[in-house]
Amino acid sequence: MKTSSPDVSFADQTFNEARRLSEQSLSAAERTFEQTEGKMRSLRNNMDPVVEKLAAQAQKLARQSLDIASEATARAQRSVSRYANSTTRFVANEPVKAVLIAAAVGAAVALLVAAAREHRR
Secondary structure, eight states: OOOOOOHHHHHHHHHHHHHHHHHHHHHHHHHHHHHHHHHHHHHHHHHHHHHHHHHHHHHHHHHHHHHHHHHHHHHHHHHHHHHHHHHHHHHHHHHHHHHHHHHHHHHHHHHHHHHHHHHHH
């Protein structure tokens, strides 16, 4: 028995068409992948400068904060030093007044502590 030529030809045509469609699908998938990869690379390249800019701004802000804190510390030290010098001069110039003021402050603190203890009971 002889196989008919039209059946083989139809099978070959179907196989060739399927292979052509498969190759087209593969090509389309590769193009889509390359386009997506290019877009991702572009996004990454655009993000790097943004991240670097944000990091630089954060460093600048941290530096400014440290400078402000350092200046505030220096001002506080100067104030404490001024008050200490002023107190030392006052005690040296007015020792009796200084002792009376210290005694009055001590008595006031003692009264406050006693009142707080009494209030808790």
